[in-house]
Amino acid sequence: MSILIKGGRIIDPSQGIDGKGNVLIENGKIKSYPKTTKKYEGDLDVKVIDAKGKIVSPGLVDIHVHLREPGFEHKETIRTGCESAAAGGFTSIVCMPNTNPVNDNASVTEYILLKARTEGIVNVFPIGAITKGELGETLAQIGEMYEAGCVGVSDDGMPVMNSKVMRHAMEYVQAFDIPVLSHAEDKDLSGSGVMNEGEVSTQLGLTGIPCASEDVMVSRDITVAELTGSRLHICHVSTAGSVRLIRAAKKRGVKVTAEVTPHHFILTDEAVGRYDTNAKMNPPLRGKKDREAVIEGLKDGTLDAIATDHAPHSEDEKKVEFDLAPFGIVGLETALPLSLKLVEDGALTINQMISKLTNSPSDVLNLGKGTLKIGENADVVIFDPEQEITIDRESFHSKSKNSPFDGWKLKGKVNYTIVNGEIVYSG
Numbered sequence: 001m002s003i004l005i006k007g008g009r010i011i012d013p014s015q016g017i018d019g020k021g022n023v024l025i026e027n028g029k030i031k032s033y034p035k036t037t038k039k040y041e042g043d044l045d046v047k048v049i050d051a052k053g054k055i056v057s058p059g060l061v062d063i064h065v066h067l068r069e070p071g072f073e074h075k076e077t078i079r080t081g082c083e084s085a086a087a088g089g090f091t092s093i094v095c096m097p098n099t100n101p102v103n104d105n106a107s108v109t110e111y112i113l114l115k116a117r118t119e120g121i122v123n124v125f126p127i128g129a130i131t132k133g134e135l136g137e138t139l140a141q142i143g144e145m146y147e148a149g150c151v152g153v154s155d156d157g158m159p160v161m162n163s164k165v166m167r168h169a170m171e172y173v174q175a176f177d178i179p180v181l182s183h184a185e186d187k188d189l190s191g192s193g194v195m196n197e198g199e200v201s202t203q204l205g206l207t208g209i210p211c212a213s214e215d216v217m218v219s220r221d222i223t224v225a226e227l228t229g230s231r232l233h234i235c236h237v238s239t240a241g242s243v244r245l246i247r248a249a250k251k252r253g254v255k256v257t258a259e260v261t262p263h264h265f266i267l268t269d270e271a272v273g274r275y276d277t278n279a280k281m282n283p284p285l286r287g288k289k290d291r292e293a294v295i296e297g298l299k300d301g302t303l304d305a306i307a308t309d310h311a312p313h314s315e316d317e318k319k320v321e322f323d324l325a326p327f328g329i330v331g332l333e334t335a336l337p338l339s340l341k342l343v344e345d346g347a348l349t350i351n352q353m354i355s356k357l358t359n360s361p362s363d364v365l366n367l368g369k370g371t372l373k374i375g376e377n378a379d380v381v382i383f384d385p386e387q388e389i390t391i392d393r394e395s396f397h398s399k400s401k402n403s404p405f406d407g408w409k410l411k412g413k414v415n416y417t418i419v420n421g422e423i424v425y426s427g
């Protein structure tokens, strides 16, 4: 079956395209941009999608997702995580290794990829661990995981505290031209902190995690990347200090890229409110100045990508005292409308926003995705940026519902998600 997407506004930053047109998909690939559509419209083998008033862009790419399988299938499985991605407009997702067992060897990588092939409905790219068991001590089987299909390494969820181990990892990955993805956090500075250290934590009587906990490690990792010449990617940037350090490092020519989550550019630590565990994540929601700084970082190119850090946790796990709840919130099904808010507020153009969710994250990990170039696999999202929606956690496709955005009225409705020329979601 071929698909003709008719009359939409095609925005593809990878090719500098922004204009009204048609997209023809054949045999799973982008075939052409036909000038006229008449000859396809009566053809029973062509499904015609009317995209008038909608945006047609490359399928979204999320380079920071926790799929939880193997080991934590009560929170999410590869199948439900992919369904959640498709519902959010994502056609490619990158999954972090903090599963059980940890993805620190080729057999776990192969298991994830097999499951993704048989049960997943979007493209799945695994990240391997930097160290065995994410314990920060001995390097994991990075070469074998790369051969098996890992596109980068990270101990996400856990920082690599030992600088010498980080140095070895950065030296080692260069053989495969993949980056080290850093969960930049000084565990000692974070201590038993559960939210941002500041006025709000004091009022609530909760132990804080200072911004310095992130800044110190971003600084360390940039220094080690400079020493080794390695590619470094900083995950979930949350502080003004990190943005400053990354900006300066990029200026010096350090091979550093970075991402920011929608929750860090939309919310501040005020969202913790009355101990809402759905506003608890790591790094924590920060203050107003930090929020402004990450938005500025997105604007000026210091931050390359918007990534969700989709971190599903079950209702039971989150329905406990704030101190005891696990860190993390789901994000795949709210990322697009939250990102569109940046456009509405005039912080980014729609083209910039789409780039931060398509070609730019793809480039960070050399995924070869995030484009509508002729001949490429047809991964496409069609969405209405103006349609009003109300976030309803009960309607999430994810197994978990831990979102602080439940009930929010936003704009941006995903109409179709297409992966390899197949419609995997229509809403």
Ligand code: DOR
Pocket (backbone or CB within 6 Å): 066, 098, 156, 157, 158, 183, 280, 281, 282, 283, 309, 311, 312, 326, 327, 328, 329
């Ligand atoms: O909030 C978070 N949750 N931050 C992380 O780094 C890990 C993640 C998780 O795995 O739940």
